[in-house]
Amino acid sequence: MSSIDTLAELLAKLPGIGPRQARRIVYYLLTQNYHTLERIADAIKDLKKETKKCVECGRFFPIHSHANTECTICVNPNRDTSKLMLVEKDVDVEAFEKSGVYDGKYFVLGGTVTLFEKNPKDRLALLPLKKYLEKHGKDLSEFIFALSATPSGEETAAYVFDDLKEVLESLSVSISKLGRGLSTGSELEYADSDTIKNAFERRQ
Amino acid sequence: MSSIDTLAELLAKLPGIGPRQARRIVYYLLTQNYHTLERIADAIKDLKKETKKCVECGRFFPIHSHANTECTICVNPNRDTSKLMLVEKDVDVEAFEKSGVYDGKYFVLGGTVTLFEKNPKDRLALLPLKKYLEKHGKDLSEFIFALSATPSGEETAAYVFDDLKEVLESLSVSISKLGRGLSTGSELEYADSDTIKNAFERRQ
Amino acid sequence: MSSIDTLAELLAKLPGIGPRQARRIVYYLLTQNYHTLERIADAIKDLKKETKKCVECGRFFPIHSHANTECTICVNPNRDTSKLMLVEKDVDVEAFEKSGVYDGKYFVLGGTVTLFEKNPKDRLALLPLKKYLEKHGKDLSEFIFALSATPSGEETAAYVFDDLKEVLESLSVSISKLGRGLSTGSELEYADSDTIKNAFERRQ
Amino acid sequence: MSSIDTLAELLAKLPGIGPRQARRIVYYLLTQNYHTLERIADAIKDLKKETKKCVECGRFFPIHSHANTECTICVNPNRDTSKLMLVEKDVDVEAFEKSGVYDGKYFVLGGTVTLFEKNPKDRLALLPLKKYLEKHGKDLSEFIFALSATPSGEETAAYVFDDLKEVLESLSVSISKLGRGLSTGSELEYADSDTIKNAFERRQ
Numbered sequence: 001m002s003s004i005d006t007l008a009e010l011l012a013k014l015p016g017i018g019p020r021q022a023r024r025i026v027y028y029l030l031t032q033n034y035h036t037l038e039r040i041a042d043a044i045k046d047l048k049k050e051t052k053k054c055v056e057c058g059r060f061f062p063i064h065s066h067a068n069t070e071c072t073i074c075v076n077p078n079r080d081t082s083k084l085m086l087v088e089k090d091v092d093v094e095a096f097e098k099s100g101v102y103d104g105k106y107f108v109l110g111g112t113v114t115l116f117e118k119n120p121k122d123r124l125a126l127l128p129l130k131k132y133l134e135k136h137g138k139d140l141s142e143f144i145f146a147l148s149a150t151p152s153g154e155e156t157a158a159y160v161f162d163d164l165k166e167v168l169e170s171l172s173v174s175i176s177k178l179g180r181g182l183s184t185g186s187e188l189e190y191a192d193s194d195t196i197k198n199a200f201e202r203r204q
Numbered sequence: 205m206s207s208i209d210t211l212a213e214l215l216a217k218l219p220g221i222g223p224r225q226a227r228r229i230v231y232y233l234l235t236q237n238y239h240t241l242e243r244i245a246d247a248i249k250d251l252k253k254e255t256k257k258c259v260e261c262g263r264f265f266p267i268h269s270h271a272n273t274e275c276t277i278c279v280n281p282n283r284d285t286s287k288l289m290l291v292e293k294d295v296d297v298e299a300f301e302k303s304g305v306y307d308g309k310y311f312v313l314g315g316t317v318t319l320f321e322k323n324p325k326d327r328l329a330l331l332p333l334k335k336y337l338e339k340h341g342k343d344l345s346e347f348i349f350a351l352s353a354t355p356s357g358e359e360t361a362a363y364v365f366d367d368l369k370e371v372l373e374s375l376s377v378s379i380s381k382l383g384r385g386l387s388t389g390s391e392l393e394y395a396d397s398d399t400i401k402n403a404f405e406r407r408q
Numbered sequence: 409m410s411s412i413d414t415l416a417e418l419l420a421k422l423p424g425i426g427p428r429q430a431r432r433i434v435y436y437l438l439t440q441n442y443h444t445l446e447r448i449a450d451a452i453k454d455l456k457k458e459t460k461k462c463v464e465c466g467r468f469f470p471i472h473s474h475a476n477t478e479c480t481i482c483v484n485p486n487r488d489t490s491k492l493m494l495v496e497k498d499v500d501v502e503a504f505e506k507s508g509v510y511d512g513k514y515f516v517l518g519g520t521v522t523l524f525e526k527n528p529k530d531r532l533a534l535l536p537l538k539k540y541l542e543k544h545g546k547d548l549s550e551f552i553f554a555l556s557a558t559p560s561g562e563e564t565a566a567y568v569f570d571d572l573k574e575v576l577e578s579l580s581v582s583i584s585k586l587g588r589g590l591s592t593g594s595e596l597e598y599a600d601s602d603t604i605k606n607a608f609e610r611r612q
Numbered sequence: 613m614s615s616i617d618t619l620a621e622l623l624a625k626l627p628g629i630g631p632r633q634a635r636r637i638v639y640y641l642l643t644q645n646y647h648t649l650e651r652i653a654d655a656i657k658d659l660k661k662e663t664k665k666c667v668e669c670g671r672f673f674p675i676h677s678h679a680n681t682e683c684t685i686c687v688n689p690n691r692d693t694s695k696l697m698l699v700e701k702d703v704d705v706e707a708f709e710k711s712g713v714y715d716g717k718y719f720v721l722g723g724t725v726t727l728f729e730k731n732p733k734d735r736l737a738l739l740p741l742k743k744y745l746e747k748h749g750k751d752l753s754e755f756i757f758a759l760s761a762t763p764s765g766e767e768t769a770a771y772v773f774d775d776l777k778e779v780l781e782s783l784s785v786s787i788s789k790l791g792r793g794l795s796t797g798s799e800l801e802y803a804d805s806d807t808i809k810n811a812f813e814r815r816q
Contacts, residue, residue, distance in 0.1 A: 002673075003658050003674060006655050007652075015633070016633050017629075023703055024597075025629075029626075029656065030663060037656050037657060037659060040622045041657040043618050043622055045649060046615045050615040051614075089393075090639045091636060095393060095395065096404070100401075101401040101405065148386075150390070177407060179403045180386050180403075181402065182385070183384070183385070183387040184398040185353060185396075188351070188357075192389075198383065198385065200383075201383070202406055208455070208470060211448075214451055218437075220425075225424045229424070231499060234456065234459060238456055241456060248415060248437065248448055249449040251415055251438060255411060255412060266412060295432060393636075495800070496800070500801060504808060504812070510812055584816055585815060587791060587794070587814030588793045588795070588796065588811075590792050590795060591761065591794060591803065591807045592761055592810070594795055596707055597703050597704060601707075601712075604711040605712075608791075610814055611790050612789065
């Protein structure tokens with residue numbers, strides 16, 4: 001297989017890139033100078049060398065010193081350790097950080113589960129989450145389920161809740177989930193009954 | 205102008221129908237028998253004869269007896285008259301009724317205003333709304349702004365609130381608006397900062 | 409059923425209008441004055457009274473005098489009667505007339521057939537087409553299949569061709585179909601192999 | 613800047629990848645093992661090492677032996693050297709090869725020009741094209757403009773034609789361009805007048 005085909009095939013596995021776009025990217029790269037290609041290749045190779053998974057919350061973070069095992073949020077003394085927010089993935093942490101609304105800590109679950117999956121545990125960081133709760137549970141006053149308002153988000157929340165039930169009950173934490181209602185930009189006319197119900201019940 | 209062109213032009217003025225679809229509809233109608241066309245034409249002509257605008261809430265409703273001046277919701281003794289929900293248009297009432305979540309009364313504003321409009325009052329049923337509040341204000345304990353979570357919905361709510369401020373203050377009613385948060389189906393990754401902020405602050 | 413529901417149901421049967429848009433149109437009509445509704449209703453009722461199906465080509469045409477049985481194209485002495493173009497529906501005639509490229513005559517088939525349909529003949533004006541060919545066949549030098557480049561267009565062309573084979577062979581007419589190739593606006597990169605093949609073979 | 617941000621920024625410059633998708637890809641890569649990342653990085657670095665631009669036609673091709681300076685199509689003795697097809701980019705060559713309709717040679721122009729561009733020559737391989745025509749012109753009997761049916765394709769064809777006019781006239785070659793007409797899948801009802809005109813005039 002030619003290196004054009006090889007690279008096109010590898011790129012087509014990345015999220016959101018189809019076979020046709022993969023080839024367009026390969027031919028685009030061919031028109032770039034070698035230095036540009038080297039920069040991209042090096043950035044890909046360096047990605048994991050210069051990044052660690054936080055031992056506390058599971059987020060990926062840039063390594064500044066090799067002694068670090070915790071991410072910038074986990075080592076930040078100004079974060080409120082009484083709140084823990086459970087998110088699915090790293091970009092969700094970024095979305096909350098960008099909104100500036102939350103000053104507590106996060107835990108990255110690493111995925112979602114579906115209803116009839118056989119071993120959902122394998123894809124979720126449930127053991128590390130329990131370890132986190134054992135270690136920091138005494139400081140905790142609120143545990144926030146911040147999963148998407150989608151069927152897979154709901155099912156994952158239910159699954160995790162079930163799995164953590166005993167642990168969470170043994171701690172005296174309040175459990176919350178993100179508020180449902182009208183998203184910014186929603187027109188009532190096109191809202192589904194579920195959203196209308198939520199928007200009404202959570203009127204303020 | 206031929207009757208084909210005339211009808212196509214009239215249909216193209218209806219909401220959501222462009223000139224091309226208008227012609228398709230006309231040629232479709234030509235293939236139907238006369239009885240079908242007559243039924244549609246009669247239903248259009250009868251529409252206003254058999255429908256009234258409720259003197260109380262401004263909704264259109266089917267006339268059952270000519271003595272009626274109020275709609276089925278306004279005459280329903282089981283509706284909770286202590287709540288009034290302000291909506292933009294009739295289909296919004298239908299959306300709430302379909303969700304089954306609300307048992308109070310409605311008021312149909314009839315439109316939205318934009319920020320720099322000259323005479324917004326002309327397009328909104330503000331006088332009838334004041335008359336409603338004069339008449340029923342003493343029974344009222346909650347006034348709910350149920351407008352869309354769009355810029356025009358927000359501006360209209362602000363405009364109406366400003367216009368009604370004194371009246372509402374003179375009554376001892378609580379004022380609420382629909383809750384904001386994640387709409388059903390929203391993925392966190394694609395939610396804007398404003399929605400994330402609302403979803404977090406209104407966590408439950 | 410209220411007249412609001414009745415009309416919404418009738419409108420939802422028209423091509424391209426769903427139940428939600430149907431209700432929006434009904435509520436829009438309710439805000440219009442009676443005169444506007446009457447104009448639309450009258451235009452619908454008059455549509456068939458003032459329109460005839462041409463006995464020659466099957467097009468719908470506005471009646472100017474009740475003596476007329478043929479459409480403006482069929483009675484036009486400047487149209488080239490040596491060409492006959494077979495189209496699926498009236499809007500296709502309009503598309504050709506708008507392009508100004510064709511000066512021959514049309515025949516409107518009235519529909520398309522699908523491969524496994526039981527009685528395709530019922531939906532196609534094949535008998536009138538044969539009558540047309542009997543009457544005008546001696547003047548004819550070209551018969552043009554102007555059906556869509558879709559599976560149903562192809563299948564219909566094949567079906568009609570098969571049905572007319574003998575008649576067409578008895579006349580000394582050349583048979584043609586619309587040229588295939590790149591549509592205006594097509595990018596090669598996104599063209600399918602079939603279109604590329606046609607565009608190449610019909611290069612000019 | 614962290615290596616996460618660096619890579620996200622580099623990826624966001626690739627065709628069809630926005631900033632948000634770039635971050636999703638980075639976090640996806642972080643969940644993959646080092647070997648996978650190394651394979652992608654190596655494929656990017658090797659891309660230009662193992663690929664050459666054909667000295668004849670300008671296509672990128674995999675190097676099998678370092679002696680090669682011409683691509684697999686240009687060295688193929690079975691290709692018909694009497695035809696030359698001018699395409700914009702490498703993926704267009706792939707589209708024609710996939711269709712299996714063409715057995716001549718290609719020339720890759722490397723881009724398109726727009727009407728008011730200052731130095732369009734800089735972005736098009738016009739000098740190499742002239743060199744090709746000098747060298748192979750005597751064998752040539754047909755020169756095919758195979759550019760997209762878009763404004764930029766049309767303008768580029770006009771520009772190249774103008775630039776090559778004298779050269780092409782000095783050779784006795786016929787000049788053609790891809791056929792226009794109905795693309796596979798086109799419905800007549802939605803075709804523009806230009807496409808209808810082409811489809812009619814190129815009926816077959």
